[in-house]
Ligand SMILES: Nc1ncnc2c1ncn2[C@@H]1O[C@H](COP(=O)(O)OP(=O)(O)OP(=O)(O)O)[C@@H](O)[C@H]1O
Ligand SMILES: O=P(O)(O)OC[C@H]1O[C@H](OP(=O)(O)OP(=O)(O)O)[C@H](O)[C@@H]1O
Ligand SMILES: O=C(O)c1cccnc1
């Protein structure tokens with residue numbers, strides 16, 4: 001570990017990649033106080049050698065769905081591996097716990113490790129269902145109890161996030177790229193890092209979070225912010241306009257190329273150059289010079305309007321206050337130019353040879369491309385947009401500023417093309433994303449045809465702005481031309497359900513099954529040490545998850561198994577499985593991780609493979625069919641006998 005990584009770790013963050021990627025915040029004191037006070041009470045009451053079994057499971061799937069993706073296992077194993085109270089931890093506990101705690105207890109804690117614990121789990125990235133433990137722990141009661149809160153915090157958010165991401169992936173379809181942009185809105189820095197990691201697990205393609213990229217080897221991706229565009233207000237601010245031709249190596253004036261194309265494009269795209277922002281063009285040119293091979297531009301800086309389906313042609317007076325505020329008109333630019341003698345910082349009016357409204361004429365550097373400035377009210381053009389679902393909309397109000405972005409982007413992209421580079425695409429961050437993406441794609445197609453640049457058809461359209469699962473579904477219904485969604489807030493905060501309710505329950509102690517009763521049948525625990533199996537149909541779909549007592553023989557392929565609802569006597573079914581999957585593997589035993597741990601990439605693949613085994617009706621967004629979780633006949637009888645034994649018999653008087 002180098003110094004920076006050491007100090008990063010000392011600051012409570014992640015340890016270096018070479019080691020185990022363990023988040024330094026994850027340590028034995030990252031727990032609830034009651035685990036430690038219980039540990040003392042267990043210790044004091046002579047329960048040091050008691051052996052316990054705990055189940056970690058959830059009772060309901062999140063997001064009104066019928067599946068959950070299990071994630072966070074690797075972090076749990078690393079936690080067990082490093083479980084140890086440091087001297088300073090012990091010192092802190094001495095000062096913090098109530099007085100009178102015996103010294104020997106602190107000595108006991110100081111020597112405590114997770115080496116006597118055995119951890120069984122289903123594979124990380126697998127779909128999981130309510131009441132089927134995703135992790136099962138066996139070992140000394142005190143230590144296994146002490147692990148509760150930390151394991152829950154490691155599994156709950158990870159699984160919630162991976163599930164959320166998997167749901168976004170399902171609605172977006174496999175061909176659309178999904179980028180996680182949530183760090184700024186996440187629940188703190190650690191929430192942000194976990195969100196990046198587990199959204200990748202769930203099926204996202206990359207993140208804007210650079211540290212997550214470094215720590216977890218996730219692709220980092222991004223565009224640029226509005227600030228970059230608004231930091232330029234005129235082309236005079238361009239410090240350099242030169243870019244080396246990719247093939248010839250000759251320095252050329254990119255701005256000049258862009259201005260020339262802009263002039264021609266204004267006819268093709270039906271946007272007058274006066275409608276577009278000069279500052280925006282300058283920003284795009286400078287960004288393209290910085291990233292000629294990765295030019296991706298935000299095109300909506302100057303106020304995007306929503307579409308309106310009414311068919312009208314609207315007249316916008318030149319003095320439209322919003323337009324004036326957000327975008328200097330060419331007239332204003334021209335006027336300010338007139339005061340420059342001699343002009344050392346040319347404006348577009350000069351490069352274009354614009355004639356000013358007061359009659360002044362500016363020659364472009366090559367002496368042509370004369371364009372009249374509009375002095376009359378501007379008439380917007382009515383454009384029909386066709387959607388892939390066959391509908392067509394006639395926008396009332398042409399997105400002047402979006403079209404400014406589109407015009408400027410296309411001009412710079414063609415300029416880059418002159419110099420041997422291919423631009424990547426655009427990002428739209430406001431307005432009607434379906435409509436604007438169609439408008440943009442249509443524009444690109446026109447440019448591709450007119451300028452003989454077929455790759456323009458393939459430019460990437462990124463959309464962002466408060467996107468959630470429902471937005472994507474709705475955009476799909478409307479038809480859109482978006483290639484990539486950048487999703488932040490709603491993804492990382494799990495808008496629809498902010499927490500997964502995994503719990504950790506004692507199910508056996510010293511070989512005796514324990515049951516926790518509740519008025520709410522849902523909350524009655526499944527007692528005893530159990531095994532879990534997934535039974536598959538001949539077509540490869542998962543049919544049912546079956547819990548059995550660990551002493552029972554596993555279900556066998558081709559043999560009839562009676563599967564019972566754990567609490568409703570009349571609900572039962574025979575299943576003849578075509579394939580039986582034993583869900584648990586021993587992941588930790590005798591102080592060692594016992595399985596080869598998959599890479600994040602492999603876990604990500606596992607998610608998709610596992611989801612494929614689920615029938616579509618379990619995965620649909622609206623009213624999905626619940627997946628069945630059953631118990632064996634043996635376990636059913638055992639639960640209900642124990643229930644009766646433990647339920648007090650009331651007395652009527
Ligand atoms: N075609 C569409 N169908 C459904 N939802 C959409 C569509 N286009 C955009 N949205 C969503 O609608 C919301 C629009 O947000 P909002 O009303 O704040 O507008 P905005 O474009 O961000 O406006 P402004 O930039 O002026 O704040 C966003 O959540 C966005 O994801
Ligand atoms: O909308 P989200 O899903 O959270 O995606 C991330 C957002 O973060 C950026 O906005 P920014 O923070 O600059 O502010 P904004 O919300 O005003 O666009 C970006 O332009 C996205 O809109
Ligand atoms: O790279 C981007 O476009 C980005 C990153 C974070 C948030 N919003 C956008």
Ligand SMILES: [Mg+2]
Nearest residue numbers: 429464465466
């Ligand atoms: Mg936004």
